[in-house]
Amino acid sequence: MNASNAVGGENRPVGDPEVRDEPGFGEEGFVRNEADxxxxxxxxxxxxxxCAISGLLYALKTQRNMKIHVAAAVLAVILGFVLAIDPLSWAAVAVCIALVPAVECVNTALESVVDLVSPGYADLAKHAKDCAAGAVLLCAIGSLIVACAVFLPPAFALFCQ
Ligand SMILES: Nc1ncnc2c1ncn2[C@@H]1O[C@H](COP(=O)(O)OP(=O)(O)OP(=O)(O)O)[C@@H](O)[C@H]1O
Known part of the structure; x- marks a missing residue:
């Protein structure tokens, strides 16, 4: 299948110089084709x-879950300082802070591609999106368990002393 876009309802190859100058393809009409x-x-x-930062910002702007992940990450960092967690715990928290939004970004990317190739209902599109959402859910559950293991013991120690 040829890469194409639908600016103004037309389908033209992304390498078309006219397409590069049209809105919707980055501020400078930046599109990479095979020759580039x-x-x-x-x-x-x-x-x-x-491009990577643009992708992160796009996911943050468009995905409610991404906003929740970022809020949870900020809360985790604040708790880490307040409870003075050890370096190994910081490492576990850092991995979770990076992993969950990263998987959410992949989920967002997959949703975009699915919507591009399958705008209407399709069982395969459903399975693809559901599996990607499942991956995010698993990472979020794992991170919640890590958060409990890291933050609960020092929190109990602080409030029960
Ligand atoms: N083209 C499609 N064909 C079949 N089912 C679809 C299709 N698009 C979406 N769905 C179903 O709707 C669900 C939600 O899809 P949507 O694209 O709205 O993602 P979302 O609300 O951003 O999800 P998430 O919370 O995982 O980011 C999918 O998990 C899937 O079950």
């Missing part, structure tokens, strides 16, 4: 970071 990838001419490390 082969030449590596237009894609610096800064571009790569900018």
């Amino acid at each position: 990838k082969a030449s590596h001419s237009r894609f610096s490390l800064v571009n790569a970071f900018a």
Whole structure:
């Protein structure tokens, strides 16, 4: 299947120079096609970071769950300082803080691709989205267990002394 887009209801290849200048393709109409990838001419490390940050911001803006993950991460960091957790506990908290939003980003990416290729109902689309949501749920449950293991003992010690 050829990569294409539907600006203004038309389907044209993403490498079409006219498409690059149209709204909806980044502020500078930035789109990479196969020729760009082969030449590596237009894609610096800064571009790569900018795209990654743009993806994180997109997920944060559009996904309610992402906002919840970020709020939980902020709460975990505050609790970590208040309860003076040890370095190993900080490492466990840091892994959870990175892992859950990362999986949510992958979930968001998968939802976007599914919506692109299957705008109407399809059993496979349902399974794909449900599995991705399941992955987020598993990570969130694991992180909750880690949070209980890390924060509950020092919290009890603090309030029961
Ligand atoms: N094209 C489709 N075909 C079949 N079922 C779909 C389709 N799109 C969505 N669904 C069903 O609706 C659910 C919610 O999909 P939606 O795209 O609204 O994700 P969401 O509300 O952002 O979910 P999440 O909370 O996991 O981010 C999916 O898990 C799936 O069961």
